[in-house]
Amino acid sequence: MNIQIEKSTNAKVIHKIMMKAYEEYAHDAAPSSALSETVSSIKEALLNGQEALVGTIAGQPIACVRYKIHDNGLQFFRMSVLPTMQGLGIAKQLINELEQIARTANLNTIYCRVRVSVLRNLQLYQSKGYSIYDQETVMTDEGVPIEVVSMKKIIAPLT
Numbered sequence: 001m002n003i004q005i006e007k008s009t010n011a012k013v014i015h016k017i018m019m020k021a022y023e024e025y026a027h028d029a030a031p032s033s034a035l036s037e038t039v040s041s042i043k044e045a046l047l048n049g050q051e052a053l054v055g056t057i058a059g060q061p062i063a064c065v066r067y068k069i070h071d072n073g074l075q076f077f078r079m080s081v082l083p084t085m086q087g088l089g090i091a092k093q094l095i096n097e098l099e100q101i102a103r104t105a106n107l108n109t110i111y112c113r114v115r116v117s118v119l120r121n122l123q124l125y126q127s128k129g130y131s132i133y134d135q136e137t138v139m140t141d142e143g144v145p146i147e148v149v150s151m152k153k154i155i156a157p158l159t
Contacts, residue, residue, distance in 0.1 A: 001090060003097045006052045006064070011043035014052050014080075017064045018042075021080035030144035032115075034078055042066075053097055055090060065094045067101070073109030073152070074102040079121075095128050103158045110155060116147035129153045 006014060015037065022034040045066070046052060055063035062085045067076040076098050081090045102110050112130070114121045134150040 001055045001057050001062070001093055003053050003055045003094065006046075006054045008043045008046035010052075010054065011039050011046060013054060013061050014046075014064050014066070015039045015042050017054070017061055017082060018078055018080045020082050021063075024083070030140045030142070030146050033140075034080075053094055055094060057085075063090045063094060065091075065098065067098060069102075069105055069107065073107050073111055074098060074105070075111045077112060079112075091124055092128060095125075099153075099155050102155060106157065108155055108157060109152055111150065111152045113148050113150050116149055122149070122151075125151050125153075 018034055018037065022032045025032045026035055050066050050068050052064055052066045054061050063081040064078070065076050065080065066078045067074055076095075079091055079094065099110060102108070110130075112125060114125060116122070116135070130151040130153045132149045133152050136148055136150075137145045138148050139145055
């Protein structure tokens, strides 16, 4: 898989991957807010400090993740892999690339937030060395409570 940093001009590609990846949550009691994002909102976020990685195979976009670099670390979110490509280690490859970006930026901590109800995502991040450091209940705009954990990983600096 080829992974590259995407610019705001590719917000449409990122949106398309995200919508397909998060589609399975559309009928949850509290659907993911990712499903409310638009091409415009993604483009605006990318113009205002967020960045994104897009993974392709044979030139076809199959996965993406957005992230932001802060003083205290790299925070990633909206990990998205096309449903037909899930379970093949693609998210792990994106995580590896995020960790390399953090190291290059001289950051030693990577953060993410995960719904407690999505066990496979918790297990994915734990398998990559991430640990839970906080848990909270977040209320959706519709007033539905969602249990969310914050996870982090301390990474070794470049040698």
